[in-house]
Amino acid sequence: MLALGSDWPIAPFDPREIIAEAQTRRHGDAPPVGAAEALSAAQALAGYTTGAAAAAGHAADEGRLAVGMRADLTVLAADPTQCAPEDVPALSVNATVVDGRVRHLRG
Numbered sequence: 001m002l003a004l005g006s007d008w009p010i011a012p013f014d015p016r017e018i019i020a021e022a023q024t025r026r027h028g029d030a031p032p033v034g035a036a037e038a039l040s041a042a043q044a045l046a047g048y049t050t051g052a053a054a055a056a057g058h059a060a061d062e063g064r065l066a067v068g069m070r071a072d073l074t075v076l077a078a079d080p081t082q083c084a085p086e087d088v089p090a091l092s093v094n095a096t097v098v099d100g101r102v103r104h105l106r107g
Contacts, residue, residue: 002039003055004047016080016089019044023085041081071100 004022006013012021022044025032032038039047053063062070075095080088096104 001051001054002043002047003051004044005052014089015048015074016076016091019048019080020085020088022047023088041083041085045081071097073097 004015004018006015006018012018012027019041021027022039023041025035025038050059050063053059056062061068062072065071065073073096074093075097077092077094078087080091083091092106093104094106095102
């Protein structure tokens with residue numbers, strides 16, 4: 001199990017930035033650190049979803065989209081697993097759903 005999260009306030013808070021940095025192993029324009037430990041896009045996304053839910057002890061009802069699970073999710077403008085890592089932080093948030101209720105809807 002791998003759980004990703006923020007080390008705010010000394011690291012980015014935005015999950016899109018952290019998902020990108022997990023793939024590139026670099027922050028901003030800095031050179032990569034531990035490039036051999038880079039994650040795939042799918043691994044990075046799982047770290048913020050299934051992995052984070054499992055690490056918090058909530059795998060039974062969080063971290064996946066399935067019947068009976070809490071519906072906490074963010075809808076991005078594109079699939080972050082299909083974008084270049086450098087493009088992920090700029091993906092627009094089209095919708096946010098918390099416990100099955102739409103809290104933000106773009107446009």
